Amino acid sequence: MYNQLKSEFLKLKYSKLFIAVPILFLAGLILYGSFSLSAGGTQLFVSEGDEETNAAIQGIIGFFAFTFENIDTPKFSEIMQSCISCNVFLWIVTLILTIQFFCCDYSTGTIKLPVAYGIDRVKVYFAKTIVIVLYNAVCYFIFNTITLLFTCLQTGYLPDTTELAQYLSYVGLNFLVLVSFILLCLTICICLKNTGIIATVMCLFTLGGAVIYTGIWQDFHSHAILKYLVWLNPLYYWMNMGTFRLEYGLINEIIIYFIFSLLFLLPLSVILVRKQEFK
Amino acid sequence: MSEIICQTTELCKNYKNFHVLQNVNFSINRGEIYGLVGENGAGKSTLIRILTGLAFKSSGIITLFGKTDYLQHERTKIGCTIEMPALYKDMTAKQNLEIQRVQRGIPDQKCISKTLELVGLNNTEKKKVNNFSLGMKQRLALAVALLGEPEFLILDEPVNGLDPTGIIELRELLKKLARENHVTILISSHILSELNQLATCYGFLHHGKLLKQITAEELNEECKRHIKLKTDDTKKTVTVLEEQLKIKNFSVYPDNFIRIYEKLEETHTISKTLSSNGIVVEEMSVQGEELETYFENLIGGCRYV
Numbered sequence: 001m002y003n004q005l006k007s008e009f010l011k012l013k014y015s016k017l018f019i020a021v022p023i024l025f026l027a028g029l030i031l032y033g034s035f036s037l038s039a040g041g042t043q044l045f046v047s048e049g050d051e052e053t054n055a056a057i058q059g060i061i062g063f064f065a066f067t068f069e070n071i072d073t074p075k076f077s078e079i080m081q082s083c084i085s086c087n088v089f090l091w092i093v094t095l096i097l098t099i100q101f102f103c104c105d106y107s108t109g110t111i112k113l114p115v116a117y118g119i120d121r122v123k124v125y126f127a128k129t130i131v132i133v134l135y136n137a138v139c140y141f142i143f144n145t146i147t148l149l150f151t152c153l154q155t156g157y158l159p160d161t162t163e164l165a166q167y168l169s170y171v172g173l174n175f176l177v178l179v180s181f182i183l184l185c186l187t188i189c190i191c192l193k194n195t196g197i198i199a200t201v202m203c204l205f206t207l208g209g210a211v212i213y214t215g216i217w218q219d220f221h222s223h224a225i226l227k228y229l230v231w232l233n234p235l236y237y238w239m240n241m242g243t244f245r246l247e248y249g250l251i252n253e254i255i256i257y258f259i260f261s262l263l264f265l266l267p268l269s270v271i272l273v274r275k276q277e278f279k
Numbered sequence: 280m281s282e283i284i285c286q287t288t289e290l291c292k293n294y295k296n297f298h299v300l301q302n303v304n305f306s307i308n309r310g311e312i313y314g315l316v317g318e319n320g321a322g323k324s325t326l327i328r329i330l331t332g333l334a335f336k337s338s339g340i341i342t343l344f345g346k347t348d349y350l351q352h353e354r355t356k357i358g359c360t361i362e363m364p365a366l367y368k369d370m371t372a373k374q375n376l377e378i379q380r381v382q383r384g385i386p387d388q389k390c391i392s393k394t395l396e397l398v399g400l401n402n403t404e405k406k407k408v409n410n411f412s413l414g415m416k417q418r419l420a421l422a423v424a425l426l427g428e429p430e431f432l433i434l435d436e437p438v439n440g441l442d443p444t445g446i447i448e449l450r451e452l453l454k455k456l457a458r459e460n461h462v463t464i465l466i467s468s469h470i471l472s473e474l475n476q477l478a479t480c481y482g483f484l485h486h487g488k489l490l491k492q493i494t495a496e497e498l499n500e501e502c503k504r505h506i507k508l509k510t511d512d513t514k515k516t517v518t519v520l521e522e523q524l525k526i527k528n529f530s531v532y533p534d535n536f537i538r539i540y541e542k543l544e545e546t547h548t549i550s551k552t553l554s555s556n557g558i559v560v561e562e563m564s565v566q567g568e569e570l571e572t573y574f575e576n577l578i579g580g581c582r583y584v
Contacts, residue, residue, distance in 0.1 A: 003381055003382055003383070003384045004382065006381050007378050007379075007381040007382035010374075010377060010378050010381060011367065011378055014367070014369075014370045014374045014378070015367075015369060015370075016369060104367075108365060108366060108367060108368060109361070109362075109363060109364075109365035110365045110366065110367060112331075112333050112361055112365055113365055113379065113382075113423065114382055114383075115331070115332055115333055116331035116332060116333060116354065116357065116359045116361065116433075117354060117355060117357065117358075117359075117382075117383055118332070118350075118351045118352060118353065118354030118355040118357070119351075119382065119383070120351065277328075277333065277334045277335060278328070278333040278334070279328075
């Protein structure tokens with residue numbers, strides 16, 4: 001397994017993705033920074049709700065970057081909200097990294113080599129998954145650290161240890177969703193193999209889910225089918241986290257989503273990989 | 280008795296109702312260069328994919344290095360190129376080999392430069408595979424297959440895209456590997472004249488069936504131009520051939536067929552002499568062909584090969 005991990009890491013190191021992913025993250029940071037500079041402290045989009053009656057954020061769901069009740073006396077919750085909202089860029093980058101890295105071996109035919117040389121195909125799958133998750137994790141935590149630093153510097157807020165721990169727990173929860181999203185992408189990759197089709201399907205699923213959720217979120221539980229579709233969507237968790245709706249059992253939902261990925265998507269992928277024939 | 284490296288028994292592969300391979304039985308001994316011949320869609324690549332574990336058999340037995348179970352472990356002794364060269368195009372030749380070396384757990388780092396030198400790609404330096412010619416890609420794919428000194432090489436169309444010099448070099452390299460390192464080679468190619476100069480054994484695959492397995496000597500014998508003769512009295516015919524017609528170069532086969540390898544233009548004289556000695560000629564024809572013609576006749580007509 002160590003050899004597989006090392007070789008997958010080498011593949012990543014030698015590929016363009018190794019540079020492209022940090023560049024995309026940097027682009028996300030620049031975009032995030034531009035919100036604060038261009039809009040003078042208030043940004044809001046992909047949202048639905050009664051804004052007028054909710055000067056704060058109680059009736060709104062979606063993306064909040066640099067949304068403060070009072071820019072002169074920012075709260076840490078608002079800073080956190082701004083930083084977590086900024087994670088919207090990560091879904092796209094994660095999607096690109098996962099699809100490109102996993103499907104590269106399928107498109108070049110190099111996936112056949114380890115199999116033909118007697119290497120367990122499940123080991124190859126796990127090595128790929130681990131490398132994708134680890135690389136995403138590194139980029140993700142660096143990204144979130146920078147956004148926090150940047151936002152704190154912009155607002156002049158100095159968080160204490162408890163606040164930092166709280167931020168870390170939110171970022172950690174969001175990371176569980178990110179891992180689940182990666183596993184979902186990988187399952188789709190094994191089934192479809194074509195990067196273009198996978199990207200289209202996943203973009204439609206992810207963004208479509210977000211749009212549906214913003215439309216139905218106020219009476220979410222009354223939509224039987226759409227509710228389950230939204231639950232599968234990572235943006236559902238991100239949007240709720242971005243607006244601090246953890247009190248509605250979101251933590252449990254995130255943990256269930258993560259466990260579902262581990263106990264259902266991972267074994268499903270292993271079964272598919274074992275049964276797969278290579279042309 | 281030679282050690283059998285690869286063997287299939289009643290190997291079948293079906294896709295729903297379509298039979299890609301039907302009861303294929305063949306065996307390859309250590310040190311042999313086995314030429315797999317067949318037209319497009321005959322099942323060559325499917326057979327190779329099943330041997331390498333890329334596809335699953337529907338029924339039958341595969342034996343690799345004497346084992347029928349846990350073939351995954353036996354496949355660690357195999358090197359292969361399957362159809363188009365499988366390479367990382369945005370990497371250099373060295374990086375491609377480095378990944379394969381690490382993945383297969385080959386400890387010797389020097390094997391990369393040795394293998395690159397062996398296939399003539401030691402001067403590519405920082406050139407990306409994307410900028411390689413097809414011939415260079417074929418060489419690199421071969422280098423990937425040769426990494427770790429495999430005991431059994433499976434090569435699917437390895438000469439595609441190689442220039443004449445490259446083809447000769449590859450041929451000599453494969454011969455050397457078989458001769459000196461006792462590497463067993465299974466090679467499928469459409470260029471039959473090329474196989475003819477390389478293979479020590481042939482398997483002819485047609486519509487998923489192995490029509491014939493034959494050694495190079497037997498094939499040369501079959502392809503050698505000769506007069507095929509059958510009479511009602513073989514013993515007497517032999518005497519007449521030797522004493523009256525002074526023919527020395529002939530052989531008698533168990534089915535009483537006689538093959539005469541000289542005086543091919545004198546069929547009329549031979550026939551007349553035999554008749555004058557009271558021998559009834561039941562069959563007489565001039566035979567012998569190129570490998571292409573032999574294959575065409577075997578599958579029952581001219582096909583694109």
